[in-house]
Amino acid sequence: MTKPRVVVIGSGLAGMSAAMKLAELECDVAVMSLLPLRRAHSCCAQGGINSVNDLTRQLGDDTWKHFEDTVYGGDFLQHQPPVREMAEWAPRIIDLMDRLGVTFNRTPEGFRDYRRFGGTLYRRTAFAGATTGQQLLYALDEQVRRWQVAGRVTAFENWDFLGPILDLEGRCRGCAAQNLLTMEIRALPADALILATGGCGLLFGRSTNSMACTGSAVSRAFTAGVRYGNGEFIQVHPTAIPGADKLRLISESARGEGGRIWAPRKPQDPRPPAEIPEKERFYFLEERYPTYGNLVPRDIATREIFRVCFQDGLSVQPDRMCVYLDVTNLPRELLDRKLGGVLKIYEKFQGVDPRTTPMKIFPAVHYSMGGLWCDYEVNASGGLNIGSPRNQQTNVPGIFAIGECDYQFHGANRLGANSLVACIFSGLTVAPGVVNYLENLPGGKAGEQSGSLFDRAAEQHRQRYQTMLVRPEGGLNPYRLHAELGQVMTKAATVIRHNGEIEAAYDKICEMQQQAPRCSLADTGNWANQNVVFARAVEDMFPLAKVVLKGALARDECRGAHYKPEFAMPEIHATDPAEARRQARQWCDRFQENNRKWLKSTIAAYAGDGDPELSYEEIDTSLIPPRPRLYGVTGGKWIEEAWKERGAMQNAK
Amino acid sequence: MQNNKCNTTNADCQPQIKTFEVRVLRQDGPGQCSYWQRHRVEHEPDMNCISVLQKIAEQATTADGQRVAPVAWECNCLEEVCGACTMLVNGRVRQACTALVDRLLAEKPDGIELRPMTKFPVLRDLVVDRSRIFAVLEKVRAWVPVDSYLDLGSGPRQSQETQQMAYQYSKCMCCGCCVEACPQYLKIELPCRPDDTPESYDARLREAHLRSYIGPYAISQIELFNSNPTGAMNAGERLDALTGEGGIQVCGNAQNCVRVCPQEIPLTTAIGRGGRDATWHMLRKWFDQ
Numbered sequence: 010m011t012k013p014r015v016v017v018i019g020s021g022l023a024g025m026s027a028a029m030k031l032a033e034l035e036c037d038v039a040v041m042s043l044l045p046l047r048r049a050h051s052c053c054a055q056g057g058i059n060s061v062n063d064l065t066r067q068l069g070d071d072t073w074k075h076f077e078d079t080v081y082g083g084d085f086l087q088h089q090p091p092v093r094e095m096a097e098w099a100p101r102i103i104d105l106m107d108r109l110g111v112t113f114n115r116t117p118e119g120f121r122d123y124r125r126f127g128g129t130l131y132r133r134t135a136f137a138g139a140t141t142g143q144q145l146l147y148a149l150d151e152q153v154r155r156w157q158v159a160g161r162v163t164a165f166e167n168w169d170f171l172g173p174i175l176d177l178e179g180r181c182r183g184c185a186a187q188n189l190l191t192m193e194i195r196a197l198p199a200d201a202l203i204l205a206t207g208g209c210g211l212l213f214g215r216s217t218n219s220m221a222c223t224g225s226a227v228s229r230a231f232t233a234g235v236r237y238g239n240g241e242f243i244q245v246h247p248t249a250i251p252g253a254d255k256l257r258l259i260s261e262s263a264r265g266e267g268g269r270i271w272a273p274r275k276p277q278d279p280r281p282p283a284e285i286p287e288k289e290r291f292y293f294l295e296e297r298y299p300t301y302g303n304l305v306p307r308d309i310a311t312r313e314i315f316r317v318c319f320q321d322g323l324s325v326q327p328d329r330m331c332v333y334l335d336v337t338n339l340p341r342e343l344l345d346r347k348l349g350g351v352l353k354i355y356e357k358f359q360g361v362d363p364r365t366t367p368m369k370i371f372p373a374v375h376y377s378m379g380g381l382w383c384d385y386e387v388n389a390s391g392g393l394n395i396g397s398p399r400n401q402q403t404n405v406p407g408i409f410a411i412g413e414c415d416y417q418f419h420g421a422n423r424l425g426a427n428s429l430v431a432c433i434f435s436g437l438t439v440a441p442g443v444v445n446y447l448e449n450l451p452g453g454k455a456g457e458q459s460g461s462l463f464d465r466a467a468e469q470h471r472q473r474y475q476t477m478l479v480r481p482e483g484g485l486n487p488y489r490l491h492a493e494l495g496q497v498m499t500k501a502a503t504v505i506r507h508n509g510e511i512e513a514a515y516d517k518i519c520e521m522q523q524q525a526p527r528c529s530l531a532d533t534g535n536w537a538n539q540n541v542v543f544a545r546a547v548e549d550m551f552p553l554a555k556v557v558l559k560g561a562l563a564r565d566e567c568r569g570a571h572y573k574p575e576f577a578m579p580e581i582h583a584t585d586p587a588e589a590r591r592q593a594r595q596w597c598d599r600f601q602e603n604n605r606k607w608l609k610s611t612i613a614a615y616a617g618d619g620d621p622e623l624s625y626e627e628i629d630t631s632l633i634p635p636r637p638r639l640y641g642v643t644g645g646k647w648i649e650e651a652w653k654e655r656g657a658m659q660n661a662k
Numbered sequence: 663m664q665n666n667k668c669n670t671t672n673a674d675c676q677p678q679i680k681t682f683e684v685r686v687l688r689q690d691g692p693g694q695c696s697y698w699q700r701h702r703v704e705h706e707p708d709m710n711c712i713s714v715l716q717k718i719a720e721q722a723t724t725a726d727g728q729r730v731a732p733v734a735w736e737c738n739c740l741e742e743v744c745g746a747c748t749m750l751v752n753g754r755v756r757q758a759c760t761a762l763v764d765r766l767l768a769e770k771p772d773g774i775e776l777r778p779m780t781k782f783p784v785l786r787d788l789v790v791d792r793s794r795i796f797a798v799l800e801k802v803r804a805w806v807p808v809d810s811y812l813d814l815g816s817g818p819r820q821s822q823e824t825q826q827m828a829y830q831y832s833k834c835m836c837c838g839c840c841v842e843a844c845p846q847y848l849k850i851e852l853p854c855r856p857d858d859t860p861e862s863y864d865a866r867l868r869e870a871h872l873r874s875y876i877g878p879y880a881i882s883q884i885e886l887f888n889s890n891p892t893g894a895m896n897a898g899e900r901l902d903a904l905t906g907e908g909g910i911q912v913c914g915n916a917q918n919c920v921r922v923c924p925q926e927i928p929l930t931t932a933i934g935r936g937g938r939d940a941t942w943h944m945l946r947k948w949f950d951q
Contacts, residue, residue: 033811044736045796047836048744107817110806110890112829119819138829143743147832151805158800190785219738253706253713254759255740346826354741357760358708437811482729488720531722532731536691537786539734540719 014455015443016041016184016199018170018226021049022142022429023412024205025149026436027443032156034444039197040153041165041186043221047150050207050219051432054142055260055351057134058106058429060099062123065131072096075133077633079427082128082306083378083420084569085608085635086239088628091385091400091417094393095434102433103135109148112137114347124265124347128306128424139260139350145429165197169542172229173202173408174466179234181407182455182462185470189542192535194471196463198455201407201443204230205436208377208413211546212554213503214495216374217249217258225546227381227414228553235403237613238416238626239379240553241560244423244570245504247310248334249373250359256373257358259334260351261425263368264303266343268336270294270314271367272323282333282367293317298641305640308422308570311372315504318371325369335367374503376428378419378570379560381410382612385417391632393438398446401439409443411435416610421569477530477541484529487544494521494547498554502561506573511562518558522551522619556621560611563623566603569638578603581644589644593651600637608635679705682763683725683773684714686733689784693853696784699733700725711751711758711766711776712737715788733776735788742924745835748842749788750777755842757924779842783851794850795836795879797871802903804883806893818891831886831932833925834879840919840929841877846912850874875912876903878919882932888939901943910936 015031017024020042031038040046061072076096080089107113107121113135114122123132137144156162171185174196183198209224210216231237247270248263249256264270271290278285293313295302303310314332318324325331336344336352344352344364352363359368382404386397393400401409401417411432418431501514525548532540566576581596583589609625616622637652639645681702689696702725703717719732737747740759747758752766752775766774782790820828841847850870854863884900887893904910913933920929 030811044738044744044746045792047796048738048746050739050744052743052835053739053741101813104813104816105811108806108808108814108892110817110828110832110887110893112825112832114829115820115822115825117822119821121816138833140743140833143835144829144832148806151799152808152811154796154800155803155805155807219744220740221738251708252740253709254716257741350743357742358710358762360762360765486720488716531719531729534690534731537734537789538731540722540732543719 014039014199015201015203015447016197017203017205018184019049019205019207019412019414020044020046021051021205021207021412022145022149022432023436024049024203025146025153026433027203027205027411027439028162029149029152029156030437030440031443032153032159032161034440035161036440036444036447037161039163039165039199041168041170043167043169043189045166046153046164047147049146050222051146051429052140052143053217053219053258054429055139055258056126056262056265057124057136057141057426058103058145059126059133059424059426060103060135060430061096061133062100062103062121062135064123065133068131070131070133072099074131075099078129079418079424080420080633081638082424083422084638085630086242086420086568086610086628087418088385089630089632090387090391090393093391093632094395094438095418095431097392098434098438099430102430102437106145106148106433109152111144111148114138124262125304126265126425127261127304127310128301130300134262134265134426136262136347139262139348139352142429145433170206170226170229171470172466173233173405174463175233175405176452176458176462178452179405180452181405182458185466187470187474187542189539190537192474192538194467194474196467198458198463200447200450200455201409203409203411203439203443204381204414205410205412206414209550209553210374210377211491212494212550212557213243213374213498214492215252215254215256217246217256218374223546223550224553225549228549230381230403230408231556231613232552232615233405234615235405235408235410236382237379237553237556237621238382238610239421239560240556240613241502241564241611242378242421242570243374243503243557244307244376244378245311245372246375247307247314247372248370249375250355250368250370251329252358257354258373258375259355259368259370261304261307263334263336263348263351265425266336266347267339268303268334269338270303270310270332270334272317272325272332274323276322277325277327282335283337291317291323301640306422306424308572309640311504312572314372331369331371333367334370336363337365337367372504374499376423377413378416378421378423380414380416383410383415383417395438396441396445398442398449400442401435402442402446407446409439411439421571473545474541477544478533480527480529482529484527485524487528487530487540487547490521490525490528491547491550494518494550494554497521498557502557504572506561506571507575508562508565508573511558515555515558515562518551518554525551552615552619552621556613559621559623560613564607564611566607568607580642581647583644589647590651593644593647596648597637597651597655604635679767681705682767684718685773685775686718686787687777688733688787689778691786692783699730705763709763711761711763711774712740712747714763714774715758715776733788734786743835745837748779748837748839750779751775753777755779755839755922757837760924779838781842781847781849782838783849792836792838794871794874795838795841795877797868798876798880799836799883801872802876802880802884803896803899804880804887806887806890807896808892820891824889828886828889830927831882834882834927835925836879837924839922839924840879843918843922844878845916845918846914847875847877873907875908878913878929878933879927881910881913881936882927882929885932885935898943901939904936905940905943910940
C-alpha cells in the first residue's frame with residue numbers, strides 16, 4: 010500500500026513512454042485512459058518524427074540546427090534549454106523506437122529513410138509509411154503491455170480523470186476518477202501524477218483532433234491550481250478536409266514528398282484541375298516563399314491559404330473555401346509506398362483518387378502549443394539536468410505535465426514532425442525526475458495520508474455527478490452547447506484575430522458558461538452513461554476556452570500562430586536602397602520594442618471568481634538570441650542586413 | 663465536394679433525401695435483452711455513421727417521438743487508425759467512421775442498420791468488451807523484448823521488402839473485424855457466480871480468454887514479431903502460443919478475415935506462414951525430445 014506509485018493520465022505517446030520508462034526504473038505505475046490503451050489520438054500523426062541523422066550531418070546539419078529551426082519556427086517563444094536537450098535526444102529516441110520494432114521506411118541499402126518537413130531545409134523526418142504516430146504508439150503500447158505482464162504497470166482503461174487531490178500544503182497526493190462503465194467514482198492515492206492528456210481541439214468544435222481531445226482533464230488541473238502557459242497559441246494546420254464529424258488532416262508529408270499547393274488564377278475556374286494549364290495555376294507558396302516553397306511553417310501556409318481564398322477570391326469553389334493540394338505530378342509507386350495511408354484517407358472520405366485528381370483542402374485547428382506550465386533545470390552546458398524533479402513539474406508539487414498538454418517545446422508555432430519527438434522526449438525524461446521526486450517526498454507517501462483527504466475528494470466529485478443526473482428536463486442540450494462553443498472559438502480565436510471579436514467572444518463564453526449547468530441529460534442512468542460524461546466535459550471546456558481568449562486578447566502583436574492584422578509588422582516595399590535601409594532600421598527598432606513587451610510567456614492562473622488571471626514570464630533565450638522571423642517577408646533582405654549591423658554594433662560595444 | 667461525389671454515388675444526385683431512418687440494436691447492459699429502435703436523422707453533406715450517432719445523441723428522441731437515452735458507442739480518431747468504432751453497419755463488420763451515409767443509402771435507400779459486434783459481450787448498445795483481443799496479445803508476447811531503454815544505437819538494418827511486409831502487419835488496430843467475421847472465433851460470455859468478487863470474475867474471464875482461439879490478427883502479430891530480428895530471438899515462445907491451446911490449428915481457412923480487415927492486412931498470408939512455422943516448430947520440438 011505504501012509503495013510509491015505514479016499515476017499517468019493519458020495513453021498517447023507521452024504517457025506511454027513515461028509509463029514504460031518508469032517501469033524500467035522499478036517504479037509502480039498506473040496508466041489511466043478514457044479509452045483502452047492503443048486507441049489514443051497519437052495514432053493520427055501521419056508524417057513522421059524529426060531528428061538529425063547521419064545523412065543530414067554530412068550536409069552540414071547538427072543538433073544545434075534542429076534546435077535553432079525549432080526555436081526560429083516557434084518565433085522564440087519557448088525556453089531554450091529544454092528544446093536544446095530535445096534536439097540532442099532526438100536521434101537517440103529514433104534509434105530506440107527502431108529497436109522497439111517501429112517499421113520505419115528504408116532506403117534500398119536498408120538504412121532508415123528520411124523526408125523533408127516544414128520549417129527546415131534538411132531531410133530530418135523518419136517515417137513509417139503514412140501512419141508514423143500509430144506505429145510509434147503501438148511500439149510503446151507493446152512495451153507497456155510487457156510491463157503489465159511483469160506486474161509493474163496497471164491499466165485503468167475507460168476511466169475519466171476528474172481532478173487532482175491536493176493535501177493541505179497544496180501537494181498532489183492522488184487523483185479522483187470515474188469508471189466510464191460502472192460510473193464508480195474513486196480516489197486513487199498517488200505520490201506523483203503525470204498529466205499526458207493531449208490537446209484541446211474540441212474547444213473549437215470540429216478540428217483534426219480525436220474525440221477524446223476535449224481538454225477537460227487539463228482544465229480540471231487548471232481549476233485545481235496548475236498554471237497554464239501560452240494558451241492563445243493554437244496551431245491551425247493548412248491542409249485538412251472537411252467532414253460533418255471532424256476535419257481530417259492531410260499530412261504535411263504530402264508536401265514533404267513534393268506535393269504542391271495552388272489555386273486557379275481565374276477565380277472559380279470551372280475546368281477540371283488537370284485541364285488548367287501550368288501558367289494559369291497560382292502556386293502561391295512557391296511564388297511568395299522561394300526558399301521554403303510549399304514547406305513554409307504551418308502558420309504562414311495557413312494564412313496564405315486564407316488570403317488567397319478570402320482576399321484574392323481565388324477559392325476553388327465559391328460555396329466552400331478550398332485550394333488544391335496536388336500530388337498528381339509524383340510517381341504512383343512513390344505515392345503508394347510513402348503516402349499510401351495519407352492518400353487513402355482522402356479517397357475513403359471524399360471518394361476521389363488523389364493520385365489522379367488534386368485534393369481540395371482548407372485549414373483546420375490542429376494543435377495546442379500552449380499547455381500546463383512546467384519547470385526545468387538547466388545544466389552547465391545549457392541543456393537539461395536530466396533526473397531533476399523540476400523537469401516537467403508544474404507549479405503544483407507532485408503534478409507533472411508532458412506531451413501536447415505541456416507548454417514547453419513549441420513556442421508560438423510547432424514545426425511538423427516535432428510533436429512526436431517532444432512527446433516521447435518529455436515522457437522518457439520525466440521518468441528519472443519523478444523517481445527522484447519520490448525519493449525525497451516530504452510528508453510521507455500517499456498511502457500514509459489521512460483517509461479523509463481521499464474520502465472528501467471522492468465525495469465532492471460524487472456530489473457533482475449526482476447533481477448532474479437529477480437536473481430537470483427541458484434545459485439546454487449539451488451537444489448543441491458544444492457546437493456553439495466551437496463556432497464562437499473558431500470565429501474569434503483561430504487564424505486571424507481581432508480584439509473586438511475576441512472581446513465579444515469572451516463575453517459570449519462567460520454567458521454560456523453560466524448557462525452550462527442548466528444542460529439537461531437525456532440519460533440519467535448509472536451505467537456507461539456517455540451523456541453525463543460528455544456534458545461534464547463540455548462544462549469543463551469553458552475555463553480553458555477563457556484562457557485561450559483572454560491570452561489572445563491581451564497579446565497585441567503577431568507571433569507564430571497568433572496573428573492580429575492591426576499589429577502586423579510592415580513590409581518594406583521601397584526600391585531605393587537608402588530608403589529601404591532607413592525603413593529597415595525603423596523596422597528593427599519596432600521589432601526590439603515589441604520583443605521587450607511581448608517576448609514573454611502568457612501564464613494563466615485560475616482565480617477564485619472563475620476568470621483566468623494573466624501574468625507574463627521572461628523567456629530563457631540564453632542560447633540563441635531572438636531575431637526577426639523573416640520567412641518570405643517582402644524586403645526581408647534589408648531587414649536582415651540592418652539586423653546584422655545592429656548585432657555587430659552591439660558586439661563592438 | 664458535392665459535384666465530385668455525384669460521380670461516385672447516386673445518393674447525392676437525389677435531392678429528395680432530407681431525412682433517413684437509422685435502426686439501432688440496443689441493449690441496456692450486459693446480459694440484458696436487446697431491442698431494435700428507430701431514429702430519424704436529417705441528411706447533411708459529408709455524413710458518416712459517427713455523425714449519425716452524434717445526431718442521435720443530440721436528439722435523444724426516437725422516430726416515434728419517444729425520449730430515450732442516447733445510443734452508447736465507442737470512437738476516437740474518426741480516421742480509421744484507432745480501431746475503436748467497430749460495429750456492424752448494414753450487417754457488415756467495419757469501422758463506423760468510414761461508413762459514409764451517402765454510399766450506404768445508395769446501396770440501401772430504406773435506411774441504415776447499426777448493431778454491436780456479435781463475438782464480444784455487449785456492455786451497452788454498440789459498446790462491447792474487447793479486452794480478450796488485448797489479453798491474447800499478452801499470451802503471444804507481441805513485443806520486442808529489448809534489454810533496456812537506454813541508448814544502444816539503432817535497430818538492425820532491414821531491406822525495403824522486409825519493412826514493407828512488417829509494416830502491413832504492424833498496422834493492426836486490434837479493432838476486431840477479423841475475429842467478428844471468423845466462423846471459428848466464438849463468443850465468450852461468462853455468467854457471474856454468486857460468490858464472485860470483481861477480481862475473481864476477471865481472473866476467470868482472463869483464463870477463458872487465454873484458452874480460447876487467438877484469432878487471425880494475433881497470428882499476424884506473431885509473424886510480425888518473429889520476423890523482427892530482435893523479436894526472432896524469442897520466436898519459440900510465440901510459436902508455443904501459436905501451436906498451443908487455441909492456436910492456429912483452430913483456423914478453418916474460411917478466409918473471411920482478410921476480406922473484412924479495414925487495414926487490408928494480408929491475414930491469410932500470415933496464417934499460411936504461421937502454419938508452416940508451426941509445423942517446423944512441432945517437428946523441432948519432437949526431435950529435441
